[in-house]
Amino acid sequence: MFVAMNRFKVFKENAAAFEAMWLARNSTLHQMPGFMTFQLLKGPDDAEPQxxxxYTLWARKADFEAWTQSAQFRAAHDRAEKRAPLSVGQPQFEGFDVLQTLSAPLAAREAAE
Structure with missing residues (x-):
């Protein structure tokens, strides 16, 4: 498996708009072979910038790389380039090969929801 992450530093005054943009977007990730899951993570509220x-999890690194070459990727990032910037600079990409996975039993995960 492969984890692809982008780290964003967002001006505090833009945090609500940044979250709204992500939560309202029409994602096509589910259309991509090898896509497993996506999460948008928020750091501590006392951080400046926010x-x-x-976080995306892919079956294989090659699946992630195929996404970056896809029409869906270009469309998603074309929309981003047409908006006023909400963050400080460009996001920082980090990619990781998964070496180990541990999961709670299903009953424990369901109880936490």
């Missing part, structure tokens, strides 16, 4: 990270 920290966020997008």
């Amino acid at each position: 920290l966020y990270s997008s």
Whole structure:
């Protein structure tokens, strides 16, 4: 498996708009072979600037790389380039090969929801 993350540093005054943009977007990730899950992560509220990270889990690194070459990727990022910037600079990409996975039993995960 492969984890792809982008770290964003967002101006405090833009945090609500940044979150709204992500939560309202029409994602096509589910259309991509090998896509497993996505999460938008928010860092501590006392951070300045506010920290966020997008987290995607892929079956294989090659699946993630195919996404970055896809029409869906270009469309998603074309929309982003047409908006006024909400963050400090460009996001910082980090990619990781998964070496180990541990999961709670299903009953424990369901109880936490």
